[in-house]
Amino acid sequence: MHTTMDKIILGIDPGTNIMGYGVLCVKDGKAHMVTMGIIDLRKFPDAYLKLGHIFERVTGIIDAYLPDELAIEAPFFGKNVQSMLKLGRAQGVAIAAAIKHSVPIHEYAPMKIKMALTGNGSASKEQVAGMLQRLLKIPDDEMGRFMDATDALAAAYCHYLQMGRPESNAPHYSGWKDFVNKNQDKVWKNRKS
Numbered sequence: 001m002h003t004t005m006d007k008i009i010l011g012i013d014p015g016t017n018i019m020g021y022g023v024l025c026v027k028d029g030k031a032h033m034v035t036m037g038i039i040d041l042r043k044f045p046d047a048y049l050k051l052g053h054i055f056e057r058v059t060g061i062i063d064a065y066l067p068d069e070l071a072i073e074a075p076f077f078g079k080n081v082q083s084m085l086k087l088g089r090a091q092g093v094a095i096a097a098a099i100k101h102s103v104p105i106h107e108y109a110p111m112k113i114k115m116a117l118t119g120n121g122s123a124s125k126e127q128v129a130g131m132l133q134r135l136l137k138i139p140d141d142e143m144g145r146f147m148d149a150t151d152a153l154a155a156a157y158c159h160y161l162q163m164g165r166p167e168s169n170a171p172h173y174s175g176w177k178d179f180v181n182k183n184q185d186k187v188w189k190n191r192k193s
Helices: 049-064 081-100 110-118 126-138 147-163 176-182 186-192
Strands: 007-013 017-027 028-041 070-072 105-108
Touching: 007 049, 007 081, 007 147, 017 147, 017 176, 028 049, 028 126, 028 147, 049 081, 070 081, 070 147, 081 105, 105 110, 105 147, 110 126, 110 147, 126 147
Parallel strands: 007 070, 070 105
Antiparallel strands: 007 017, 017 028
8 A cells, every 4th residue: 555645546447338537646646647448348248258357457446556546536426227227237336346356446427636736526528638648747748648547547546636625425335344344333224224
């Protein structure tokens, strides 16, 4: 585990065709991009094979970069229930890989990530990518052609910005045991009724 000011943050933008990831290193209070990329799921015809591949790749990324925390974009509520369900499954599998490695998880709504980076909750993906490029001084040739990677890096950067602020009211859990420990009064109350 790194110190409070020396952290590795893995950001993930869940997707069912393209899943983005980005890794930030926070050293002496400053964030630097380590890497960003995508997990291409388009070649898998079966939804369950996609989920298996997500688990394997996220596990590999965690093993390679040893993140202290995971910042993941929460699925937004859309009109297409099937799409939301698929996206939720993809997010859940990425979270399961983090839980398996005892990496604490922090979930951020897309609007919160956009707001943290640009000051505008309805900013475009291009505006978020442009702001990240300026803030992290990322050369043009490292930006990549998929916005999923910059969206993932944006989730990590949003978490970095939250680190210096008092803990929000949103609960954060490092796993099921942590959830039960922090919610014993609720768990006990439900058992009685």
